[in-house]
Amino acid sequence: MKKALIFVCILVAAMLHNVCSYAEAPDTVKTGIYITSVHNIDFKQKEYAISLWMWLRYHKREFDFLQNLEIPQAKSVTKSFSTMDSSGGDYYLLMKLDCVMKDSWRINNFPFDHQKLRFSVENSQFDSKALVFMADTMGRHIDPKYALRGWRVDSLRIVTDVKVYETAFGDKNITTPHSEYSTYKATIEIERDAMGLFWKMFLGMYIAFLIAYICFYIHSDGMDSRFGLSVGSLFAVVGNKYIVDSALPESTSFTLVDALHGLTLFSIFAVIACTAISLLMVKKNKIAQAKRFDMIAAQTLLVIYIVVNIILISKAADT
Numbered sequence: 362m363k364k365a366l367i368f369v370c371i372l373v374a375a376m377l378h379n380v381c382s383y384a385e386a387p388d389t390v391k392t393g394i395y396i397t398s399v400h401n402i403d404f405k406q407k408e409y410a411i412s413l414w415m416w417l418r419y420h421k422r423e424f425d426f427l428q429n430l431e432i433p434q435a436k437s438v439t440k441s442f443s444t445m446d447s448s449g450g451d452y453y454l455l456m457k458l459d460c461v462m463k464d465s466w467r468i469n470n471f472p473f474d475h476q477k478l479r480f481s482v483e484n485s486q487f488d489s490k491a492l493v494f495m496a497d498t499m500g501r502h503i504d505p506k507y508a509l510r511g512w513r514v515d516s517l518r519i520v521t522d523v524k525v526y527e528t529a530f531g532d533k534n535i536t537t538p539h540s541e542y543s544t545y546k547a548t549i550e551i552e553r554d555a556m557g558l559f560w561k562m563f564l565g566m567y568i569a570f571l572i573a574y575i576c577f578y579i580h581s582d583g584m585d586s587r588f589g590l591s592v593g594s595l596f597a598v599v600g601n602k603y604i605v606d607s608a609l610p611e612s613t614s615f616t617l618v619d620a621l622h623g624l625t626l627f628s629i630f631a632v633i634a635c636t637a638i639s640l641l642m643v644k645k646n647k648i649a650q651a652k653r654f655d656m657i658a659a660q661t662l663l664v665i666y667i668v669v670n671i672i673l674i675s676k677a678a679d680t
Contacts, residue, residue: 393497431485470677478549494545515550569597577659
């Protein structure tokens with residue numbers, strides 16, 4: 362009898378433990394998105410705009426995602442449409458969102474760059490102990506007819522995770538500055554159609570180099586013209602770099618834009634240096650040697666310039 366009573370007590374305790382565990386389990390919010398447009402990618406302001414449909418299915422009315430929906434990286438959020446249905450025993454919320462998102466860009470290989478556009482949502486009032494997101498993976502998540510001008514969409518990855526905030530948000534009931542919120546994340550990886558933009562931005566720089574390069578073929582009687590064209594080309598490249606940099610966010614790293622402009626500036630300086638050496642030869646009445654030096658320097662500089670350009674551009678395009 363005593364053993365039977367002990368067994369019953371253990372069984373009741375186990376059942377109570379399971380009930381408590383079930384009661385404390387967070388509610389699951391099944392979430393899905395369908396992206397209809399990504400546009401207005403602004404490198405200077407580090408932002409882009411996204412339009413999408415979002416739906417959430419959950420059990421507890423107090424979650425109230427119409428009021429508590431949090432999009433952490435959003436500069437602005439507009440709900441252009443929303444509808445709620447509770448006829449199935451749970452709550453089904455469908456919304457149309459237009460958001461302006463802030464993000465960071467990787468510009469080391471610009472304009473042959475790959476970017477990640479990140480979009481995430483949380484509930485601003487309930488942490489991961491109260492709710493967790495579960496991704497709705499059925500069907501497509503992006504409009505197949507959607508085309509991002511100047512870019513190609515490589516992939517769209519959707520995951521759910523827990524985001525940690527090292528703060529209690531002023532809650533006196535929390536003794537340690539640590540909060541965890543469930544998050545639903547979508548990452549769009551895009552690749553730029555670069556060649557058209559590349560020539561648009563760097564054609565002026567290459568023309569400036571060719572103008573300086575032509576100086577090698579000007580007769581020794583026109584040394585003043587050679588110096589004048591070379592110095593003018595130098596300033597043209599500097600101006601082109603300022604124009605390109607004005608369209609990009611500030612960066613402390615050495616980018617492809619910096620490398621190509623630096624290479625061109627160095628090459629034009631080499632033209633000026635070779636012109637000075639050729640001038641010294643002409644003054645010593647070594648005209649034939651000066652002409653030969655110009656031809657050798659011209660071919661050597663051109664080969665080095667082209668080869669280094671190919672290496673830098675190929676490395677950026679393949680990264």
